[in-house]
Amino acid sequence: MSDTAMERFAGRxxxxxxxxxxxxxxxxxxxxxxxxxxxxxxxxxxxxxYLLLQLKVASFLGIIxxxxxxxxxxxxxxxxxxWVVGMGAMMACxxxxxxxxxxxxxxxxxxxxxxxxGLVNGVGVxxxxxxxxxxxxxxxxxxxxxxxxxTGGFAPRDTATDAMRWLATAALVPGVPNAVLVWALVGGAMxxxxxxxxxxxxxYGIGNSERAAYLSGLPTxxxxxxxxxxxxxxxxxxxxxxxxxxxxxxxxxxxxxLLPAIAAVVLGGTSILGGRGTYLGTVAGVILITLxxxxxxxxxxxxxxRQIIYGVVIxxxxxxxxxxxxxx
Amino acid sequence: xxxxxxxxxxxRGTLVAVAIFIAMFIIYISNHQAGLTAxxxxxxxxxxxxLALVAMAQALxxxxxxxxxSVGTIFVLTNCVASYVITGNPFETAAGVAIVLLxxxxxxxxxxxxxxxxxxxxxxxxxxSGAVFFGIALILRPLPGGTVNETLADAMTGRIFGVVPASxxxxxxxxxxxxxxxxxSAVGRAAYAAGSSEAAAYMSGVPIRRGKFAAYALxxxxxxxxxxxxxxxxxxxxxxxxxxxxxTLFSIAAVVLGGVSLYGGKGSVVGAIFGAFAFRTIGxxxxxxxLDALWQPLFQGVILLAAVSFGAVGLLRVRNxxxxxx
Numbered sequence: 001m002s003d004t005a006m007e008r009f010a011g012r013x014x015x016x017x018x019x020x021x022x023x024x025x026x027x028x029x030x031x032x033x034x035x036x037x038x039x040x041x042x043x044x045x046x047x048x049x050y051l052l053l054q055l056k057v058a059s060f061l062g063i064i065x066x067x068x069x070x071x072x073x074x075x076x077x078x079x080x081x082x083w084v085v086g087m088g089a090m091m092a093c094x095x096x097x098x099x100x101x102x103x104x105x106x107x108x109x110x111x112x113x114x115x116x117x118g119l120v121n122g123v124g125v126x127x128x129x130x131x132x133x134x135x136x137x138x139x140x141x142x143x144x145x146x147x148x149x150x151t152g153g154f155a156p157r158d159t160a161t162d163a164m165r166w167l168a169t170a171a172l173v174p175g176v177p178n179a180v181l182v183w184a185l186v187g188g189a190m191x192x193x194x195x196x197x198x199x200x201x202x203x204y205g206i207g208n209s210e211r212a213a214y215l216s217g218l219p220t221x222x223x224x225x226x227x228x229x230x231x232x233x234x235x236x237x238x239x240x241x242x243x244x245x246x247x248x249x250x251x252x253x254x255x256x257x258l259l260p261a262i263a264a265v266v267l268g269g270t271s272i273l274g275g276r277g278t279y280l281g282t283v284a285g286v287i288l289i290t291l292x293x294x295x296x297x298x299x300x301x302x303x304x305x306r307q308i309i310y311g312v313v314i315x316x317x318x319x320x321x322x323x324x325x326x327x328x
Numbered sequence: 329x330x331x332x333x334x335x336x337x338x339x340r341g342t343l344v345a346v347a348i349f350i351a352m353f354i355i356y357i358s359n360h361q362a363g364l365t366a367x368x369x370x371x372x373x374x375x376x377x378x379l380a381l382v383a384m385a386q387a388l389x390x391x392x393x394x395x396x397x398s399v400g401t402i403f404v405l406t407n408c409v410a411s412y413v414i415t416g417n418p419f420e421t422a423a424g425v426a427i428v429l430l431x432x433x434x435x436x437x438x439x440x441x442x443x444x445x446x447x448x449x450x451x452x453x454x455x456x457s458g459a460v461f462f463g464i465a466l467i468l469r470p471l472p473g474g475t476v477n478e479t480l481a482d483a484m485t486g487r488i489f490g491v492v493p494a495s496x497x498x499x500x501x502x503x504x505x506x507x508x509x510x511x512x513s514a515v516g517r518a519a520y521a522a523g524s525s526e527a528a529a530y531m532s533g534v535p536i537r538r539g540k541f542a543a544y545a546l547x548x549x550x551x552x553x554x555x556x557x558x559x560x561x562x563x564x565x566x567x568x569x570x571x572x573x574x575x576t577l578f579s580i581a582a583v584v585l586g587g588v589s590l591y592g593g594k595g596s597v598v599g600a601i602f603g604a605f606a607f608r609t610i611g612x613x614x615x616x617x618x619l620d621a622l623w624q625p626l627f628q629g630v631i632l633l634a635a636v637s638f639g640a641v642g643l644l645r646v647r648n649x650x651x652x653x654x
Contacts, residue, residue: 077451079577124633128640129652131590133395137577138633145626153622210653220653255573259455272449304466311459314452315442323447 023269023321027284030317031291038295045295052177058290059183060238060245061260062283066190067118067234068261069282070227073194075207075274076132078231080121081261083143085254088114088236089243090147093158106161110240111233117143118232122225132228147251156249164244179241186234191279203227207274263314264289269321341587342599348585348635349606356609359616366491372605372612373493374485374561380499380604381554382575383582384507385436385547387600390583392540393523393592394443394450398458399551400576402435404567405465406555411474411565414556421477428556429549435461436548440541458572465567472566474559481560495557499601502553507597510546519543523592581632582607607632 038045064081071078092110095102102109117139124135150156171177194200202223205213214220238257243249268285270277292313296306336343356372357364382399389396409431413424435457442453488494510516518539521529529536554575559565580590586603588595610631614624646652 120633124637128637129643130636130640131584133590134580134584134636135633137580138629138636140577141581141625141629141632143629145623145629148625149622211650214650214653255569259459262452263455266449266452272452302466304463304470307459307463307466309463311456311461311463314456314459315446315448318448318452318456319442319446324449 021269021278021281024278024281024284026317026321027268027281027288031284031288034288034291034295038291038298041295041299048175052175052180054287054290054294055180055183056177057294058286059177059179060242061257061264061290062183062286063186063241064235064238064257065261065264065282065286066186066279067231069265069268069270069277069279070190070203070234071132071231072262072265072270072272073203073207073274073277074224074227075210076125076224076228077262077272078121078136078228078235079133079258080117080136080140080143080232081235081258082252082254083140083147084114084117084232084235085239085242085257086249086252087117087143087147088239089249089253090150090156090158090239091236092164092240093156093160093243093249094150096161097158103161103163107163107167107240110243111237114236114239115229115233117236118229119225121232122228125228126221126224136228151251155251159248160243160246164240165247166244168241168244179245182241186237187279187283194279199223199226204275207271207276209275260289260293267314267317339596341589341595342602343587345586345599345602345606349602349609352606352609352613356613356616359613361616366487370485370487370493370495372609373495375612376605376608377495377499378554378558378561379575379578379582379608380601381502381550381557382579383586383600383604384502384597385550385554386579386583387586387588387595387597388519388543388547388550389450390580390588390590391523391592391595392519392543393526394540394544395580395590396439396454396544396547397451397576398435398439398454398461399547399579400572400574401458401461401465402432402548402551403555403558403575404572405435405461405468406432406552407558407562408465408468408474408555408565408567410556410559411469411476414476414480414559416477421480424477425556428559429552432552432555433545433549436545436551437541439548440544443544444537444540458576462567462569462572469565469567472564472568474565476559476563478563481563484557484560498557502550503598503601506546506550510542511596515539515542520593523594525593578607579604585632585635 035045044050064085068078068081088110091113092106095106095109120139121136124130125132166178167182168179169177172181194203202213202218202220205216205218206220206223210220239254242253264285265277265282266272266285267288268277268281268283270281292310296309301309357368360368362368382403385399386396406428410424410428413427414421415424439454439457442448442457443450446453484494484498486494488497515535515538518529518534518536519542521534522536522540526536582604583600584590584603585606586595586599586601588600611624611628614621614627643652
């Protein structure tokens with residue numbers, strides 16, 4: 001087929017298909033494939049209830065991955081997610097122990113703690129120019145240390161407030177869990193910020209070349225700092241919701257969210273080097289990871305097999321569409 | 329520049345790591361109630377060696393401007409393998425050691441193949457491969473258990489002539505037999521060149537693929553030695569998520585403290601060894617000052633944060649602000 005014929009063919013496709021990123025399309029195709037494989041195993045996989053339940057479980061990862069994506073778009077990474085998630089959850093629950101005012105402010109307080117850790121990350125990476133991998137690793141250790149000192153090394157005794165439980169488990173619109181609505185709101189805000197604000201464009205610009213962005217007069221350091229602060233706040237917010245879902249916080253509750261969050265963002269076609277990626281891809285990545293984990297657990301695959309399949313799928317999918325260009 | 333000044337500039341990161349370690353160790357020993365005895369040194373050496381081996385593995389990959397988030401899982405996997413095969417008569421034990429090292433080398437080689445020929449970003453590729461390695465470890469040892477040839481284990485974690493810790497001798501041997509030949513060979517130079525500027529190295533005809541592959545494979549081998557040593561230390565194997573995660577993260581911290589640049593091309597494995605020992609000593613400082621063990625993680629985190637922030641002093645010397653950005 002010649003180029004013009006190809007173009008004519010492409011021109012006849014619907015607009016959203018023409019503009020679709022091949023990575024995002026592949027991720028969605030894999031979701032459909034996973035659902036089909038699941039439905040061979042049990043017809044429940046295509047039921048609305050099951051899908052909504054999966055979306056609800058995915059929303060926690062989705063909110064955390066949103067912050068991670070913002071940082072990865074800059075070409076950085078946030079390894080402080082595990083204990084910032086735990087910190088958000090524990091601090092929100094802790095605030096609840098301080099009377100009605102504490103109960104009312106539990107959610108903002110948890111998020112604020114995450115924001116503070118994110119700010120430390122941001123100052124370290126943007127102004128002190130510490131490589132993000134080690135700066136966020138250090139703040140993760142600090143957050144862990146703070147939480148261990150706070151709880152005395154035991155499981156935290158405080159419980160989640162009613163508002164947190166309502167946000168994570170109730171359904172305002174019948175049938176649609178609130179957690180999914182929250183994710184939709186966060187996601188909508190993220191899309192708006194990335195596509196419609198100067199800040200969002202600056203994030204892409206810095207991800208492509210921070211030097212060029214700096215020379216163009218962008219406040220690259222401020223943008224980087226805000227992005228890390230937002231990532232911390234979103235991770236803590238995810239932790240608050242998780243605490244609401246489980247009615248209480250737990251030590252090391254965030255450990256299971258770091259690698260899936262990175263994997264979800266990258267599987268969604270966002271370049272780990274920064275500057276390229278869409279939020280739709282991240283949504284696809286989050287759903288893909290959640291479905292994969294769910295199907296493997298429904299099939300009663302032992303943990304070992306789950307880990308192996310999980311790893312192989314990540315590498316295989318990246319080999320499909322995440323490869324760097326060959327020419328140098 | 330004179331030769332020795334050039335050498336000093338090249339080894340600055342390593343020398344800073346040595347200085348940090350010596351300072352920490354002096355504080356540690358002078359406050360230890362037993363003082364500088366062979367026993368105290370041996371315990372410190374054994375604990376430090378475990379992290380040092382994993383940090384050496386990480387340093388090899390970081391020098392090529394990559395990162396290996398699977399070192400901790402290779403460490404755990406080889407530990408599980410070793411808890412099965414290192415038993416019986418000397419011949420069987422030797423074969424067992426060879427098998428363990430081979431498993432480590434194989435894991436590293438797989439990482440290398442995926443990153444270099446699969447052209448994936450090392451950070452995500454090793455997240456994936458790490459999950460696979462950990463899954464295999466879980467199949468082998470879902471619960472702690474296994475045995476090891478205790479004569480060999482005690483010899484490796486004990487003292488030679490009652491004074492010198494055997495673990496330090498082993499580290500020195502690895503540096504002499506693996507690191508020195510590697511860093512002086514064309515392949516080793518290629519690994520450094522790939523870390524400094526891959527495009528420039530490629531244009532100059534440096535065999536960067538071979539260099540990077542060797543770095544990843546050797547990293548697997550060293551992580552395997554680490555797993556072997558862990559088995560000698562604990563007499564058993566266990567697929568533990570927490571030790572896999574901890575060692576991966578600590579290895580990055582040790583490498584940075586050891587003066588290896590995360591941007592690649594700078595630093596040495598020797599620096600990583602001292603970085604690892606310094607990091608371990610910082611953790612142990614809590615105990616000699618008789619503070620509550622609960623504060624240890626916070627203390628370690630704050631020190632790490634302070635240490636990496638201290639590197640920001642270098643920013644003040646930069647003449648052109650553009651050099652702040654990469």
